[in-house]
Each structure stands twice: as C-alpha cells, then as structure tokens.
Amino acid sequence: MKLLALCGLAIGSALAIPTVAANSADKWAPQSFYADRCERCHGPSGWGTRTLAKRLPAGQAELTRRAQLPASYIAFVVRHGVGSMPQFTPTELTDRQLAELAAWLARPQGAQGAKPD
C-alpha cells in the first residue's frame, strides 16, 4: 500500500515526492567540499598529487600541505583549470563558496588539519 501511495505521488505532483536535494547549499563547508571533491585527485595517492610531486618540493604535493598557495591562484585555477585539471563551473561552486574554499586552502601549512611533515 505504501508503494502504491508513493508511486501515485510521483506522477501526480512532483513537489509532493520525497526528494533529496543533492549538494544542498545550506550544509556547504570548504573542508567537506574539499574532502568530497578535491581529494579524489589531490589526496595522498591522487592523480593530481602524483603529477604535482614531479615539480614541487618534497612533501608539498598535497594542496593541504603546500607552504604557499595564494587564494587568488586557487580561484583562477578552479575556474580556468590548469594542466589537465578540469574546471569547476559556478553552478558546482559559487563565487562565494570558491572564495571560502580558496581562503581555507590558503591558510598556513597544517592549519587545515593536515599533519605537517
């Protein structure tokens, strides 16, 4: 009976359907966005980390361990991409969220909670 009721709602009124708003803006935080999306490539064994390790000083390939990472540079890279990193559109990461993410990443090494070398 519950099944039938749900299906009926699905057709009758989209607004009444139990919905899940993916990427709900009200729970957004830079560290959770970083963990969820950026770390897939920029985590300890990610493709981005392996690529950056070829041209950065030892121990700085992970973004959260970088000695210098200006917020303005992060903002540019996220919108334009760099090397083979694809860009993020403003619907994935708004300008306000990007500014928060950039500020969080630009903090001094280790301040994001990563363990310094």
Add this chain to the structure above:
Amino acid sequence: MAELLPPGVAPAAFAAALTEFRQALGAEWVFTSADDRASYLDPFAIGDRDDHATAAALAPADTDQLRAVLRIATRHKVPLWPVSMGKNFAYGTAAPAIKGTVVLDLKRMNRILEINEDLGYALVEPGVSFFDFKDELDRRGAKFWMSGPAHSWGSVIGNALEHGVGYTPYGIHADTICGMEVMLADGSLVRTGFGAIPGSQEWQAFKLPFGPVLDGLFTQSNFAIVTKMGLWLMPEPAEMAGVTIDGPGRGDLARLVDTLRPLKLDDTINSTYTIANGMRQITGGARRADIWQGPGAIPIARIEQALATRGKGWWNVIFNLFEHTAGGMDLRVEKVRRHFADRMPQAKLSVVRWKQGEPQAPWMRQETSLAPLAVVDWRGSPGGHSDFGPVVAAVGSRVNTLYEMVERRFEEFGLDPWIGMFGIGGRALVFVADMLYARDDKAMTEACKALFRQLCKDAAQMGIGVYRTHLEFMDDAAAAQTWGDRALPRLNARIKTALDPVGILAPGKQGIGRKPA
C-alpha cells in the same frame, strides 16, 4: 577571454536577452564574466579551446525558469546548449558545438525525486551526478546498485542520454531509461510513456506505452530538453566474480572475439567485457618517456617488448560476472573456464570472487572514481584525450579487419594506438580508440583531427559508423549516414524543424540543426 555574441544575434538583441534572462533567473545565475565563461570551455579541447567558447551561461532552478529561458531565447533567437553536469569528458565537456552558443546549465535541477526500492528504479533530474546518486544509495543502505561509467563526475541523466556504458548487467545505460519528462523548445512539458496518464504508477515500471516509444528520440538529440528521467536499478547480486583473461597474442583477436561471443549472447557473461590492446596495458604506472623517446607513435615492436617484460600478451580481457542465486557463481565460472579451455587454451584465466556481505573491492567498480583521468597526461601536460568509437558486429574477422585499420592509421598519424573494445549487448563491440595528445602541441592536435576524419572515411568504406564523438567531429560522423540519399539525416532535420522551428536547442549536436530552420 574575449566577449562573444551568439551566432546570428546582434549586440543589441543579445543585450536585451541578457537583461531578460537576469530578470527571469536572478542576476547571479546568468554568467557572462570571462572567468565564469572559461569554466565552460572544454578542458581537453583538441586545439584552441576558444573554438567552442560560449557567449554566456544560464542556470535555471526549475522547469518554470527553464520555460522562461526558452521563451526569451526564442524571442531573441539566441541558441542554447543544454548540459546537465557538463562533464562529458573527451567529447566536448560543457562546450557548445558552435562558438558563441549560450550554455544552458541544468546543474541546479538536481533532485533525486524518487528511489523506489520495491520496483528498483529511480527518478532523477539532470543535475544529479554519479557522486550524488551513489551517496544517496549508500545513505539509504539501498539493496540496489548503480551502474556507473568510467568516471563519476558526470550526470546520471547525461550519461544515459549520451549512450554511456557501465560495467554491470545494467551497463547499457540508455537501455535502463524508463520514462522521461521533456520540455520542448516552445516551453511545453511532455511526459513520455505511461507518464502521459495522470495518476499512473507505471511511468517508471514499463517502457512500452500505447503509441510510439519516444524516449529514444531524446537521446543524443537536440529535439527537447530532458528535465526528469526514470532509470532502472540492478538488485544487489548474491555473488560476483571478476575475470581476467591474459595471454592471447597479436594474431588472436578474431578467435578471441568469436570465443567471447557465445558466452555473451547466452548471458553467461552478463556485463560489458573489455578487450584491451597491448598499448593500453603498458601505460598503467608508466611514463611514456621510459618506453619511447623517438619520433612519432611508439612502434608496435617496442610495445611488444614492454609487454614481454611484464609477462603479458597483446590482448587482455576483463569482465565481471553477476549472480543472484547463492552458489550459482560456481557454475557460471566453470562454464567460462571450460569454454576457453576448449577454444582458446593459450588464454590464462584468473578469477576473484565476492559474496554478499563481504567488503567491496576496486575490481567490482562500485565505488565512484576519477581514476581514468590519470591517463590524460600520457603525451605531456596539459594533456587531452578523445576517441574514435566505431561500432562493429561481434564477428571476429570483421573486428580484426577494423582493428588493424585503426592501429595502422594511429601509427601513420604519429599517435600511440591506445585501443580498447567494449563487448556490449552480445552482438556488437564498441571501440574506444583513444587519441592521447598534448594540448599545446598544435601539430599533434591537428594530427588528431586529421586521424579522426580519415578513420571516419575508412570505417564508412566498411559500412561502419561511430557511437559518439567529440563535438569537433559531429558533422564528420553524421556524414556517414548516406543510405537512401541521406534519408535518416533528412528525417532528423524534419523532426528538428517541427519541434524546434527557430532552432534554439543545441544547434549542430550530432550534426543536426547546424543552421536555423
């Protein structure tokens, strides 16, 4: 990034349209800055990224706002390029076919409207990514699995619409579509199939309605905008096995295909199988410079040498088996072993197993991933990739003839022949002959374009066409559809004119509607 106008639109008309778009969506969801527009460029463009730059991007939140956008666009004749997540990597990503076309970004329409765990289906909007969808299935502890493509950043709807492929028995994603809601260019909203009946409980349950089945009309097309889609989900299996077949040499492709075919046709192999050539096998964990520093493509002899040091044959096959009856996997695996022992004894089979309740492993391909992007830098950074994807009947001799032609052309044009084939549906293989290039090497990107166009002509000579292309090559791919004095393209054009008479929806997609009607 220089300011642009949409094709055929005067500056004053575009300015008026932008003003109206801002009134309809809110100024924050109309993107015209250089930085914002840059975010919609193709990150793996084959040549100059600005060749497919957008004049602006628009992001409606719902179908009411979408309808308002379409009416404004129609009034000012502004062409739109709808994208869902806009992560169609290797095929153009979010960029439009025709420079200046305004991107219509549907990412904000991102609701998972229903996951029905009795009937095994979902109803989603375009902005739901595979990341989002997997997260929701996990959050619910759902006993249904997602079939995801190689990378997970893209849209569930978008991948199905573009005929994407996964690695489960539900891996032909367009085949899992059951019911759509689409908005036509004039703003009217239509529900296909049983969605046409108010109160239907079968919209996502049965594909064949009273009357034509229209869902296919809206895949790889520019006839309407898909705003909702029903997709079937696979029940969690009781058991899985991951099979790797190694050892066949360069001359064994025809026999390999003919050996696999009956197992796929009778559903013993009940998911997509992948055949990888030697080039694909030597890239993992390797740097190109360690293998070859000479000019042009890596010679075949050098690839064979690299394979020999790894103890590998030229061909490698992987596939997963799925079983819903506990204990049934033993029979399935044994049948595969006996079949290969009889027909291809030189092949070495290795099998890993999983049972419901055990931790999942990477070979099961159930975790979301961006790992396939790692190969993009093979020819140097910034790298890019795109592929030639012909569809060929699963007949060994025909597959081998096509393979030899493709490999020869890659070597001729100086590109490493990174070629895989996907056994989809039992009766055909889809090639993914990947062109890996350094984006800032103009000679190399021009070679890619020339190679693709040559391959299109070669394949057409065999009566073979492609399943999907980068937007750079859509006209080239469509040019092969010549039967009956181009009867199919002419029909597509008639449908396009009927449904989108002003020509505002995705001009040029799949070679359709490049010029306004």
